[in-house]
Amino acid sequence: MATIQTNVAQSDLVEDAVEPSEIARRVSEMGEWFHNIDLKGVPTAPDHFLGDFPRVKWKSIAPVLPADLQGASVLDIGCNAGFYSVELKRRGAGRVLGVDVDDRYLAQARFVSKVLNLDIEFAKCSVYDVDQIPGEFDYVLFMGVFYHLRYPLFALDKVIKKVQGHLIFQTMIRGSVESPKLKEDYHFWNKEIFDDPDFPRMYFIEKSYAGDPTNWWIPNHGAMEAMLRSSGLAIESHPEVET
Ligand SMILES: C[S@@+](CC[C@H](N)C(=O)[O-])C[C@H]1O[C@@H](n2cnc3c(N)ncnc32)[C@H](O)[C@@H]1O
Numbered sequence: 001m002a003t004i005q006t007n008v009a010q011s012d013l014v015e016d017a018v019e020p021s022e023i024a025r026r027v028s029e030m031g032e033w034f035h036n037i038d039l040k041g042v043p044t045a046p047d048h049f050l051g052d053f054p055r056v057k058w059k060s061i062a063p064v065l066p067a068d069l070q071g072a073s074v075l076d077i078g079c080n081a082g083f084y085s086v087e088l089k090r091r092g093a094g095r096v097l098g099v100d101v102d103d104r105y106l107a108q109a110r111f112v113s114k115v116l117n118l119d120i121e122f123a124k125c126s127v128y129d130v131d132q133i134p135g136e137f138d139y140v141l142f143m144g145v146f147y148h149l150r151y152p153l154f155a156l157d158k159v160i161k162k163v164q165g166h167l168i169f170q171t172m173i174r175g176s177v178e179s180p181k182l183k184e185d186y187h188f189w190n191k192e193i194f195d196d197p198d199f200p201r202m203y204f205i206e207k208s209y210a211g212d213p214t215n216w217w218i219p220n221h222g223a224m225e226a227m228l229r230s231s232g233l234a235i236e237s238h239p240e241v242e243t
Helices: 020-029 055-064 083-090 103-115 127-132 152-162 221-230
Strands: 074-077 096-100 121-124 137-143 163-170 202-204 217-219
Touching: 020 103, 055 083, 074 083, 074 127, 083 096, 083 103, 083 137, 096 103, 103 121, 127 152, 137 152, 152 163, 152 221, 163 221, 217 221
Parallel strands: 074 096, 074 137, 096 121, 137 163
Antiparallel strands: 202 217
């Protein structure tokens, strides 16, 4: 059963939100923000624990994407307040669709796109239902969501169905950050590989990590790469260790 809901008409949401003081009022009214976005001089999350987030990540990722995305279609899965959707739209992308399961984040994303006057669609849809979105996209962003899932590979297999061109994938990484050289097969009694910290592994969080009970499976670098390959993808580059 899909949970896709079409964009809610919110033209009245921002009509009078043109003055910085009014934008600031609306920003604080919309609860806590995870994305720090500059709304005409008003930062949405200036005290983020990761700094100017996600611009700190975008600085590494931006150079590997074409500066001109003229007409390209983009699907941003787990879009949050839409930082990446905004950046790709600013590069000239055509259709940009951001999806998330969280109504608060979707409301923030719609507010952001209205204030910045960018034509971006936002819809409520779980990653587990993205295969029900018609068509494929030139760029699919699947960032910061993987480790929040109880069924990460099930989700990844759905995500790749939407990829016509490139997937921009990011996950929290813990453990080794090396890319191991893997063999085709290992003998049943070869147990040493499991002691090698570089061998692909996922850490399962039963209760909570970083105060967040939605952190379930955290891969090391080797597991991230191996899972992407086993889903049929070829890894082109690592603009940063988690991406
Ligand atoms: C850590 S934030 C990452 C946001 C953004 N993609 C980024 O990289 O900065 C995780 C986001 O994934 C969303 N999310 C969690 N579970 C999801 C699911 N099953 N389907 C779609 N989005 C989900 C959350 O609501 C949240 O906005």
